[in-house]
Amino acid sequence: xxxxxxxxxxxxxxxxxxxYAIVGIGFNVIYSATGIINFAQGEFLMLGGLIAITLQxxxxxxxxxxxxxxxxxxxxxxxYLVFIAWLKNPAALRMIIITIGLSILVREAALHVWGDQVxxxxxxxxxxxxxxxxLGARLSPQVFWVxxxxxxxVATLGLFFRFTLLGRAMRACAESPTASRLCGxxxxxxxxxxxxxxxxxxxxxxxxxxxxxxxxxxxxxSLAVKGFTCAVLGGxxxxxxxxxxxxxxxVLEASSIAFLPIAYKDVVALTILLAILFLRPEGLFAxxxxxxxxxxxxxxxxxxVPAR
Amino acid sequence: MTVPPALRHHLPVAVLxxxxxxxxxxxxALGVPQYLVQxxxxxxxxxxxxxLCLFMGYAGQVSLGHAGFLxxxxxxxxxxxxxxxxxxxxxxxxxxxxxxxLAARGIDLYGAxxxxxxxxxxxxxxxxxxxxxxxxxxxxxLRLRGHYLAMATLSFGIIVHRVVIGSPALGAADGIPDIPAxxxxxxxxxxxxxxxxxxxxxxxxxxxxxxxELILNxxxxxxxxxxxxxxxxxxxxxxxxVDVGRAKLAxxxxxxLYAALAGSMLAHYNGSIGPGEASVMKSVRYVALVAAGGxxxxxGVLAVSTLLTFLSLRGVFGLYDDxxxxxILVAIMLFAPDGLFRALRLPRRRAxxxxxxxxxx
Amino acid sequence: xxxxxxxxxxxxxxxxxxxxxxxxxxGGLHAIDGVSFACxxxxxKAIIGPNGAGKSTLFNLVAGTFPPAAGRVAFAGRExxxxxxxxxxxLGIARTFQASRLFPGMSVLENVMAGRYVRGRSGFLAGMLxxxxxxxxxxxxxxxxxxxxxxxxxxxxxxxxxRSLPFGRQRIVEIARALVGEPTLLLLDEPACGLNIxxxxxxxDLIRGIRSRGVTVLIVExxxxxxxxxxxxxxxxxxxxxxxxxxxxxxxADPRVVAIYLGEA
Numbered sequence: 001x002x003x004x005x006x007x008x009x010x011x012x013x014x015x016x017x018x019x020y021a022i023v024g025i026g027f028n029v030i031y032s033a034t035g036i037i038n039f040a041q042g043e044f045l046m047l048g049g050l051i052a053i054t055l056q057x058x059x060x061x062x063x064x065x066x067x068x069x070x071x072x073x074x075x076x077x078x079x080y081l082v083f084i085a086w087l088k089n090p091a092a093l094r095m096i097i098i099t100i101g102l103s104i105l106v107r108e109a110a111l112h113v114w115g116d117q118v119x120x121x122x123x124x125x126x127x128x129x130x131x132x133x134x135l136g137a138r139l140s141p142q143v144f145w146v147x148x149x150x151x152x153x154v155a156t157l158g159l160f161f162r163f164t165l166l167g168r169a170m171r172a173c174a175e176s177p178t179a180s181r182l183c184g185x186x187x188x189x190x191x192x193x194x195x196x197x198x199x200x201x202x203x204x205x206x207x208x209x210x211x212x213x214x215x216x217x218x219x220x221x222s223l224a225v226k227g228f229t230c231a232v233l234g235g236x237x238x239x240x241x242x243x244x245x246x247x248x249x250x251v252l253e254a255s256s257i258a259f260l261p262i263a264y265k266d267v268v269a270l271t272i273l274l275a276i277l278f279l280r281p282e283g284l285f286a287x288x289x290x291x292x293x294x295x296x297x298x299x300x301x302x303x304x305v306p307a308r
Numbered sequence: 309m310t311v312p313p314a315l316r317h318h319l320p321v322a323v324l325x326x327x328x329x330x331x332x333x334x335x336x337a338l339g340v341p342q343y344l345v346q347x348x349x350x351x352x353x354x355x356x357x358x359x360l361c362l363f364m365g366y367a368g369q370v371s372l373g374h375a376g377f378l379x380x381x382x383x384x385x386x387x388x389x390x391x392x393x394x395x396x397x398x399x400x401x402x403x404x405x406x407x408x409x410l411a412a413r414g415i416d417l418y419g420a421x422x423x424x425x426x427x428x429x430x431x432x433x434x435x436x437x438x439x440x441x442x443x444x445x446x447x448x449x450l451r452l453r454g455h456y457l458a459m460a461t462l463s464f465g466i467i468v469h470r471v472v473i474g475s476p477a478l479g480a481a482d483g484i485p486d487i488p489a490x491x492x493x494x495x496x497x498x499x500x501x502x503x504x505x506x507x508x509x510x511x512x513x514x515x516x517x518x519x520x521e522l523i524l525n526x527x528x529x530x531x532x533x534x535x536x537x538x539x540x541x542x543x544x545x546x547x548x549x550v551d552v553g554r555a556k557l558a559x560x561x562x563x564x565l566y567a568a569l570a571g572s573m574l575a576h577y578n579g580s581i582g583p584g585e586a587s588v589m590k591s592v593r594y595v596a597l598v599a600a601g602g603x604x605x606x607x608g609v610l611a612v613s614t615l616l617t618f619l620s621l622r623g624v625f626g627l628y629d630d631x632x633x634x635x636i637l638v639a640i641m642l643f644a645p646d647g648l649f650r651a652l653r654l655p656r657r658r659a660x661x662x663x664x665x666x667x668x669x
Numbered sequence: 670x671x672x673x674x675x676x677x678x679x680x681x682x683x684x685x686x687x688x689x690x691x692x693x694x695x696g697g698l699h700a701i702d703g704v705s706f707a708c709x710x711x712x713x714k715a716i717i718g719p720n721g722a723g724k725s726t727l728f729n730l731v732a733g734t735f736p737p738a739a740g741r742v743a744f745a746g747r748e749x750x751x752x753x754x755x756x757x758x759x760l761g762i763a764r765t766f767q768a769s770r771l772f773p774g775m776s777v778l779e780n781v782m783a784g785r786y787v788r789g790r791s792g793f794l795a796g797m798l799x800x801x802x803x804x805x806x807x808x809x810x811x812x813x814x815x816x817x818x819x820x821x822x823x824x825x826x827x828x829x830x831x832r833s834l835p836f837g838r839q840r841i842v843e844i845a846r847a848l849v850g851e852p853t854l855l856l857l858d859e860p861a862c863g864l865n866i867x868x869x870x871x872x873x874d875l876i877r878g879i880r881s882r883g884v885t886v887l888i889v890e891x892x893x894x895x896x897x898x899x900x901x902x903x904x905x906x907x908x909x910x911x912x913x914x915x916x917x918x919x920x921x922a923d924p925r926v927v928a929i930y931l932g933e934a
Contacts, residue, residue, distance in 0.1 A: 037455060083642065091454065092454065093454035093455045093458055094641055094645055095455075096455050096458050097370075097372075097458070097637065097641050098638055100372070100592060100637075101592070101635070101638035101641065102634075102638060104630060104631070104634035105631055105635060105638065108628065108630055108634070112627070221588060222466075225462070228459065232459075261474065263470070263473070263474025264470060264471065264474050266466070266470045267467055267470050267471065270463045271467070273459065273463050274460060274464070274467075277448075277452060277456050277459065277463075278448040278449070278452075281452065281456055522797040522798070523797070525796060525799045525803075526793070526797045528796075528807065529791060529795070529796030529797075529806070529807060530786060530791050530803065530807065530810065531793045531795070531797075531803075532796055533775075533782060533783050533810075536772065536774070536775060536779075537772050537775075537783050539772075540771075540772030540773050540775060541771075543754070543766075543770070544766065544770040544771075544772065545783075546753070546755045547732070547754050547758055547764050548755075548763075548783055548784055548786045548787060548846070548850070549755050549759045549850070550755055550786055552755070555793075558793045562793070562797075
């Protein structure tokens with residue numbers, strides 16, 4: 001394969017990988033705050049794209065995207081308040097099933113509002129014919145928008161968690177809800193904020209990638225699974241690792257075209273997920289202690305397999 | 309009125325038989341024989357739901373990829389019975405099959421000569437394939453905790469869906485059409501032909517009744533009690549001698565076989581099969597049906613599954629079909645998860661490091 | 670007090686349970702440090718020690734919850750080191766749990782019937798097809814479970830939801846469940862936990878009754894009155910090591926034991 005073509009695939013992989021990373025980070029933000037795996041995460045990208053597409057007929061594009069981001073963030077909070085906030089200590093499995101059901105309901109609602117056609121946001125700069133040359137590969141400028149907004153979001157989130165009072169409060173809540181409550185932090189507000197962040201981030205990424213991949217009502221579920229793959233690959237709760245994992249998954253998926261029929265592209269991420277769940281469910285970057293604890297635990301009767 | 313134990317044991321199936329006959333007579337009397345088509349299809353789908361009920365309700369596990377097994381059964385049946393081996397007629401394997409009577413020449417719809425396998429190989433291959441996949445998937449998956457098992461089975465289901473929708477050999481997005489009838493005996497075949505509507509209806513419900521009986525038998529047996537013990541407390545079950553891994557696998561494989569048989573029969577009954585049968589939506593549907601039916605109640609699952617599937621097939625839910633099942637699932641999991649999963653009673657766990665299995669006293 | 674002949678008075682018989690050189694670590698903590706002891710058939714042997722001594726860990730190593738990092742466990746002369754719990758159970762070792770773990774959603778009778786699993790033969794297929802072997806296992810389990818419940822004077826509770834019983838009753842149902850499989854060795858994990866004085870006394874009688882049926886009992890326990898009242902032999906653990914082993918009287922008099930318990934402020 002000529003270098004420029006390989007590069008093309010690589011960059012395409014990095015682009016989609018950036019999106020997967022955002023989904024994965026969205027999973028982690030909510031997971032860290034609540035222990036919930038929110039399968040509706042993928043729908044936030046879909047909503048961000050479709051709402052922005054509708055709004056940009058009335059508003060200038062940047063405002064439309066910003067409004068869509070905020071609106072989807074609000075939708076995330078509403079989702080939390082209506083369906084999740086009042087549950088007492090729900091188990092992770094119950095929450096996965098509930099959020100899968102909710103993702104289907106959101107998808108069906110989107111189907112009724114926007115139909116089953118493919119929509120697309122206008123390119124943020126230039127149009128579908130503009131391209132930038134990078135080392136022999138031709139890239140749409142939108143790719144830079146996607147990578148740029150993703151990187152900006154990751155960086156901002158990192159700074160937020162590290163240096164702002166609110167961010168530190170969220171981390172405290174993740175570590176110990178009880179201790180946080182004693183310090184005057186209201187866990188439910190923190191959780192609502194985490195849903196807002198995850199949804200807004202997803203929406204922005206969904207809007208940014210819309211000109212390239214188009215937006216359709218049912219794009220959410222495969223994004224959710226791939227994003228979950230990134231989250232698990234990096235270790236649930238580890239957002240930096242999820243970002244890296246996103247790029248890895250994206251590139252692996254894109255390069256699979258070299259030896260796999262294109263129709264099976266999705267299977268790549270799914271196989272990675274199965275492999276991780278079977279071999280290293282605590283993620284590639286989990287501390288040694290977690291691995292040892294898993295081994296000790298699986299030595300118990302539940303596994304029926306002696307410890308390695 | 310006290311029912312003697314022997315009779316009580318057979319009561320559910322007897323009730324089912326009575327209902328099946330009553331419904332058929334009613335449908336005929338009301339002059340809507342086309343309802344029998346949806347009722348027959350509902351029977352096969354309910355067979356699949358029963359399989360999931362065994363795994364999720366009795367053993368207390370979760371599978372979000374159950375539709376994958378139905379698709380494996382259906383597509384295997386379809387592929388085997390529509391495959392034209394004429395180009396390979398000279399090869400030793402095909403020649404041996406022909407000699408054994410398992411392959412025969414014939415004419416297809418368009419008048420061309422074909423060499424077809426005996427249709428019965430279809431369901432057999434489907435069942436064998438489903439069992440093999442269930443073992444391969446189950447061995448590494450069943451030792452995972454609840455939410456990871458859910459994601460693993462979900463991934464499996466999506467993989468099956470992507471494979472069938474992306475494989476030209478399996479008809480890609482259009483699926484496999486023109487699936488021949490499955491001949492059972494003289495004058496009886498699994499097919500959608502109008503003349504055989506009533507026999508097919510009774511055949512489907514006979515198989516479902518059998519499936520129900522087997523599960524009810526299991527519930528009342530040593531192995532069934534072991535499954536319920538696993539559902540209740542895996543460690544305590546192991547301490548009583550239950551090989552938890554093997555028992556879960558047995559339940560998983562049995563559930564997969566129920567689904568694969570249903571898939572095969574549906575393929576022949578409908579005359580076609582498409583990738584929609586493997587979709588995530590279908591898997592979610594089966595979970596919703598099992599949840600709505602009361603999880604550990606095979607009779608309840610059968611009743612709910614038949615009713616909702618029939619309504620869905622008749623188009624009663626219209627465009628909101630998927631939404632209805634999703635809404636039912638969400639509603640049940642929000643308000644009445646009790647008796648569904650044991651895990652739902654435990655405080656929410658963080659994934660990642662478990663507590664170490666041993667305590668230090 | 671004990672009417673089972675003392676070990677010294679009997680001809681040398683191979684012990685029923687042998688634990689040799691057991692070691693186990695949890696991270697950097699050396700939880701079990703070279704523990705060895707034996708338990709002869711027909712005895713009631715207790716493992717005691719202050720908190721953190723490693724009693725539960727030792728118990729779990731014998732019960733097969735996890736394999737030891739080093740050392741051997743032998744039962745009836747047979748190596749069982751590292752066997753998973755279900756295999757341990759099939760060899761005739763039954764155990765209870767510290768917090769009674771009865772199966773929710775099943776009645777008292779069904780819980781006790783579950784204990785008969787280890788003596789059954791019929792499998793999945795036989796169960797589904799209701800083969801004679803399955804029906805036989807079912808009749809056997811039901812009969813034995815009812816007998817056991819009658820023996821413990823709980824036959825009237827057979828149909829009750831197991832988790833709805835008061836704590837002390839649940840404990841007895843769990844013991845019944847462990848016994849219905851006719852084990853050779855019964856491991857009791859802090860059976861007196863949460864019981865009041867009267868219930869503990871009745872528990873003591875119950876355990877003696879178990880021994881008189883020929884079942885060997887190994888019990889981890891905090892409650893000294895129970896331990897000293899019923900045990901033939903006592904093992905004292907402290908910080909993972911076996912400090913003393915002997916009769917209750919010997920152990921109570923041993924200054925090292927006194928120091929261990931008094932030293933724990």
